[in-house]
Amino acid sequence: MFDVFVGEVHCPGCGSAMRANIQTYVRADDADGSSLVVGTSLDPKQLTSGRLVRLAYTQIAEPKDGTIRILDVWPCTQCNTDQWAMTTITDARVQSIEAVKLTQPIFERANFISDINGDILAEAISKEPGMPTVEVLRKNLPPG
Numbered sequence: 001m002f003d004v005f006v007g008e009v010h011c012p013g014c015g016s017a018m019r020a021n022i023q024t025y026v027r028a029d030d031a032d033g034s035s036l037v038v039g040t041s042l043d044p045k046q047l048t049s050g051r052l053v054r055l056a057y058t059q060i061a062e063p064k065d066g067t068i069r070i071l072d073v074w075p076c077t078q079c080n081t082d083q084w085a086m087t088t089i090t091d092a093r094v095q096s097i098e099a100v101k102l103t104q105p106i107f108e109r110a111n112f113i114s115d116i117n118g119d120i121l122a123e124a125i126s127k128e129p130g131m132p133t134v135e136v137l138r139k140n141l142p143p144g
């Protein structure tokens, strides 16, 4: 089971105002399909890096100052593309959900990326097989 981060965004692909639905496993066994909108409080005990990595995320950088930024995809039903979003959690509250173009600077701002979606993208853009996902993305994402 999973929950869903829900944010009002503009699709970077087609520009439409959309409601982004982003599957998330941050609540693990407590997940019940809830909509986690901006302002939702989460359990800080569930947001440790070790736990997030075990659940569904690849770590890019250790979170600092109580802020956790997570990259994951959402489907734009207007232009039928998968788009990226950055969910920011500050002091265990959902602070913002933004649609983003996944560039190097955006990637370097994030702490975690969906392990499945990060691996899929890394496989698609990798130039050297066998390199870890974070390294592939760091090297091969567009500079912005």
Ligand SMILES: [Zn+2]
Pocket: 011, 012, 013, 014, 015, 016, 076, 077, 078, 079, 080, 081
């Ligand atoms: Zn779109």
